[in-house]
Amino acid sequence: MKKFGIALGLVASLMGSAVMAEAIKATPGGAVNLVLLPKFLGILPFDQADRGAQEAAKELGNTGTYQYIGPTPENSAAGQIEMLTTATTQKQGVVMLSNNAGDQIAAVAEAAQAAGTKVVTWDSPIPSGKGESVFVAQVDFGSIGVVMADMVMSMTGGAGEFAVLSASPDAANQNAWIEAMKKTLAEDAKYKDLKLVDVVYGNDQSEESYNKALGLVDKYPDLKVIMAPTTVGIVAAAKAMQDEKLCDKVKVSGLGLPAEMVSYTMNGCAPEFALWSFVDLGYLTTYTSYMLATGAIKGEVGETFTAGRMGDFTIEADPGREGAKRVLMGPFTVYNKDNVEAASK
Amino acid sequence: MHPQTLRILALAVALLATVLFFSTQIDGYLSARMFTRITTSAAVILPLAVAQAIVVITRNIDLSVGSIVGVVAYMTGDILGQFPDLPPVLVCVMAMGIGAGLGAINGVLVAWGRVPSIIVTLGTLALLRSFLVEYSDARTITTASLPAWLVDLPQANAFSVFGLDVRVTVVLALASAVVMGLCLSRLRAARRVFAVGSNPDAAVMAGINAGQVVFWSFVLSGALAGLSGFLFLAKFGNITVVAGMGMELKSVAAVVVGGVSVLGGSGSMVGVVIGTLLVDTIDNSLTRWELVSEFWRDALLGFLIMAAVTVDTVMSRQLGRLARKET
Numbered sequence: 001m002k003k004f005g006i007a008l009g010l011v012a013s014l015m016g017s018a019v020m021a022e023a024i025k026a027t028p029g030g031a032v033n034l035v036l037l038p039k040f041l042g043i044l045p046f047d048q049a050d051r052g053a054q055e056a057a058k059e060l061g062n063t064g065t066y067q068y069i070g071p072t073p074e075n076s077a078a079g080q081i082e083m084l085t086t087a088t089t090q091k092q093g094v095v096m097l098s099n100n101a102g103d104q105i106a107a108v109a110e111a112a113q114a115a116g117t118k119v120v121t122w123d124s125p126i127p128s129g130k131g132e133s134v135f136v137a138q139v140d141f142g143s144i145g146v147v148m149a150d151m152v153m154s155m156t157g158g159a160g161e162f163a164v165l166s167a168s169p170d171a172a173n174q175n176a177w178i179e180a181m182k183k184t185l186a187e188d189a190k191y192k193d194l195k196l197v198d199v200v201y202g203n204d205q206s207e208e209s210y211n212k213a214l215g216l217v218d219k220y221p222d223l224k225v226i227m228a229p230t231t232v233g234i235v236a237a238a239k240a241m242q243d244e245k246l247c248d249k250v251k252v253s254g255l256g257l258p259a260e261m262v263s264y265t266m267n268g269c270a271p272e273f274a275l276w277s278f279v280d281l282g283y284l285t286t287y288t289s290y291m292l293a294t295g296a297i298k299g300e301v302g303e304t305f306t307a308g309r310m311g312d313f314t315i316e317a318d319p320g321r322e323g324a325k326r327v328l329m330g331p332f333t334v335y336n337k338d339n340v341e342a343a344s345k
Numbered sequence: 346m347h348p349q350t351l352r353i354l355a356l357a358v359a360l361l362a363t364v365l366f367f368s369t370q371i372d373g374y375l376s377a378r379m380f381t382r383i384t385t386s387a388a389v390i391l392p393l394a395v396a397q398a399i400v401v402i403t404r405n406i407d408l409s410v411g412s413i414v415g416v417v418a419y420m421t422g423d424i425l426g427q428f429p430d431l432p433p434v435l436v437c438v439m440a441m442g443i444g445a446g447l448g449a450i451n452g453v454l455v456a457w458g459r460v461p462s463i464i465v466t467l468g469t470l471a472l473l474r475s476f477l478v479e480y481s482d483a484r485t486i487t488t489a490s491l492p493a494w495l496v497d498l499p500q501a502n503a504f505s506v507f508g509l510d511v512r513v514t515v516v517l518a519l520a521s522a523v524v525m526g527l528c529l530s531r532l533r534a535a536r537r538v539f540a541v542g543s544n545p546d547a548a549v550m551a552g553i554n555a556g557q558v559v560f561w562s563f564v565l566s567g568a569l570a571g572l573s574g575f576l577f578l579a580k581f582g583n584i585t586v587v588a589g590m591g592m593e594l595k596s597v598a599a600v601v602v603g604g605v606s607v608l609g610g611s612g613s614m615v616g617v618v619i620g621t622l623l624v625d626t627i628d629n630s631l632t633r634w635e636l637v638s639e640f641w642r643d644a645l646l647g648f649l650i651m652a653a654v655t656v657d658t659v660m661s662r663q664l665g666r667l668a669r670k671e672t
Contacts (some may be wrong), residue, residue: 040478041478041483041586042477042478042481042483042585042586042587043483043485043585043586043587044483044484044485046483047482047483072471072474072475072478073474073478073586073587073590074470074471074474074590074591075471169640200632204587205587205590205591206581206583206584206585206587206588207386207389207577207580207581207592210580210581211386211628211629211632212632214382215629215632215633218373218378218379218382218633219632219633219635232585232587235487235583236581236583239488239581239582239583243499243500257485259485259487260485260487260583262489263487263488263489
């Protein structure tokens with residue numbers, strides 16, 4: 001028994017890094033009105049987050065309300081600002097936001113906090129961190145850079161040209177990942193023979209991404225890999241390479257959904273891609289929000305808490321955004337032909 | 346020379362100049378591959394531009410075409426997923442039928458509800474997108490769920506001339522423009538479209554049922570947007586709720602550059618085809634041009650629209666003055 005106690009203490013100290021504090025547990029049965037606000041409605045990743053959030057709310061026995069609301073795609077940024085304002089006047093407990101409005105939303109988020117509605121971001125943070133209680137980060141933005149570089153490495157066999165097909169030029173999360181990848185390429189000598197020739201943007205539209213992918217192969221005849229860190233871009237690029245029968249020459253990789261990518265992974269057009277679980281992200285965000293609203297945690301750096309089936313997490317300073325705080329989820333899964341079929345079900 | 350003929354000639358020269366200019370800038374530009382790239386990408390926009398042209402000629406505008414493309418592409422893909430054995434022709438007709446139905450909503454509101462078309466179609470642009478979000482339930486249509494004939498359709502060749510491949514989708518899109526062009530210039534009923542657009546009051550005095558003409562032009566616009574939706578589904582295969590978003594702007598650009606007057610009453614399908622080609626050629630070429638950064642493409646497209654409208658306004662004013670002097 002004593003031995004067990006020591007082991008537990010060791011684990012806790014490892015988890016909580018410098019702090020020796022024990023993980024805080026949630027008290028179930030509280031009443032917190034939760035709102036999950038994605039970038040926009042109608043695409044799979046956000047629906048998966050909704051599933052995870054519902055699972056957590058049920059587990060916590062939350063007697064408050066839970067709403068999954070969001071703007072339509074063409075009204076994303078303005079719609080988010082409007083919905084956050086409405087949630088504040090309705091005196092909601094926590095708004096869980098995947099921000100698509102950049103820093104424009106910061107003023108509204110600060111007003112929400114002042115009125116007693118907490119704002120917890122997930123997937124995409126508020127760049128300045130203003131008005132945000134904490135950001136639940138899917139993965140460490142720096143480590144995505146390493147994974148992207150490694151996938152290019154394995155697909156090119158260590159040397160050759162590649163290009164990036166991103167979402168929109170002002171998408172905060174994608175831009176951070178591309179910067180992280182550039183840094184990785186520059187700092188580690190093992191990537192010295194990889195050459196990033198271009199970064200283009202498909203604006204998360206299949207037609208634009210498709211045409212941009214074809215443009216890349218026309219522009220760079222020696223191109224070996226198209227790296228698309230967006231779920232829309234990666235499918236469009238894979239389809240373009242398959243249509244042009246270029247899959248032997250140009251491989252597609254990046255961040256994608258197994259259900260959408262399975263046929264391209266099996267036929268070799270996109271042999272390898274990565275993603276994290278959006279179900280888990282919704283689940284962890286809901287735990288964090290609930291515990292913040294019930295006062296179990298204060299949202300201060302160093303606090304460690306238990307998020308149900310996912311284990312212990314610690315609030316830390318966000319290395320990418322000065323003065324902002326994050327809860328780091330991680331890790332992600334790399335999909336290839338061995339595991340993609342099971343994951344696509 | 347008739348001013349309309351003059352304009353088409355000027356457009357053709359502009360297209361030729363664009364192609365020649367980029368051939369000096371981009372390696373391997375004058376190739377069969379580039380021809381296929383541009384024609385197949387323009388084919389998705391062309392029916393939409395034809396649709397927009399008909400509506401603009403009646404002195405209206407249809408901003409909902411992009412949303413109609415999205416809804417039609419998604420619903421057609423969804424239905425095909427459940428009934429993969431539907432015959433191809435029926436699928437195409439069905440796509441156009443869904444589009445026509447959606448266009449009829451616009452038509453009723455504009456023609457008999459007397460609401461300005463810009464308001465009505467701005468409303469349906471948002472409404473149809475919201476409907477799609479509800480209808481889709483966040484599922485993605487993937488190529489894996491579509492029948493092989495549809496997935497292979499964009500690669501299918503209709504015929505080749507001088508080593509240039511003309512794809513089936515390109516023929517389909519061109520056919521829509523040719524049929525509409527012939528109807529507008531030859532059919533008596535279709536001439537009413539011009540009459541209503543150039544002077545609605547005079548048209549009514551002349552015994553034309555202006556409401557009916559406007560209604561049917563929106564139905565037709567919806568049907569053609571449906572054809573675009575079908576081609577969109579075939580070409581891109583993976584359809585989410587953002588499908589077709591923003592395409593209304595491209596269609597307006599093609600129509601305006603193609604010389605259809607935004608004041609209604611004038612325009613030709615030949616102009617629309619060249620306008621579509623010109624806009625799409627510029628778009629595709631800038632993507633491959635190393636000198637111009639990503640961020641200037643949209644600005645250039647905007648500049649092109651403004652230039653086209655300005656030239657249009659100045660020219661018609663000058664022509665009007667000349668005509669007055671002669672009499």
